[in-house]
Amino acid sequence: ADLDFNADTSAPQGTETVWPVHHYDHGSAGCSISGGVVDRGPGLxxxxxFADLCAGEVRAFNHVSGDVLVLGRVDVPTSVARGPNNSLIVTAGDGAVYRVDIAEG
Incomplete structure (x- = not known):
């Protein structure tokens, strides 16, 4: 995301703004986050x-260290979700469904 927040829009009374913990520039880095889930498997x-629709990359972000890993590529990723046994699933624009296998260590 480019952090294009509309600062002129008022939040409801008593609401506090929570800024993103991660962002990246549009363009060569991508254009749109598709889905996302916190991994609960042993690998990550x-x-x-999450995935980026335009870059076609499945990525992982560590909010403590700020590290970002590219886990793989999927043409037109549309969603990232949790599947059976806490597995990670990525869906694609062509209807394909992929399981993300993350090596431990």
Whole structure:
């Protein structure tokens, strides 16, 4: 995201703005986050796994260290979700469904 927040829009009384913990520039880095889920498997426990629609990359973000990993590529990823046994699932624009296997260690 480019952090294009509309600062002139008022939040409801008593509401506090929470800024993103991660952002990246549009363009060569991508254009749109598709889905996302916090991994609960042993490989990337606690990392936020998401995909970028334009870059076609499945990425993981560690909110503590700020590290970002590229886990793989999927043409037109549309969603990232948790599947059976805490597995990670990525869906694609062509209807394909992929399981993300993350090596431990």
């Amino acid at each position: 426990w606690g990392w936020y796994v």
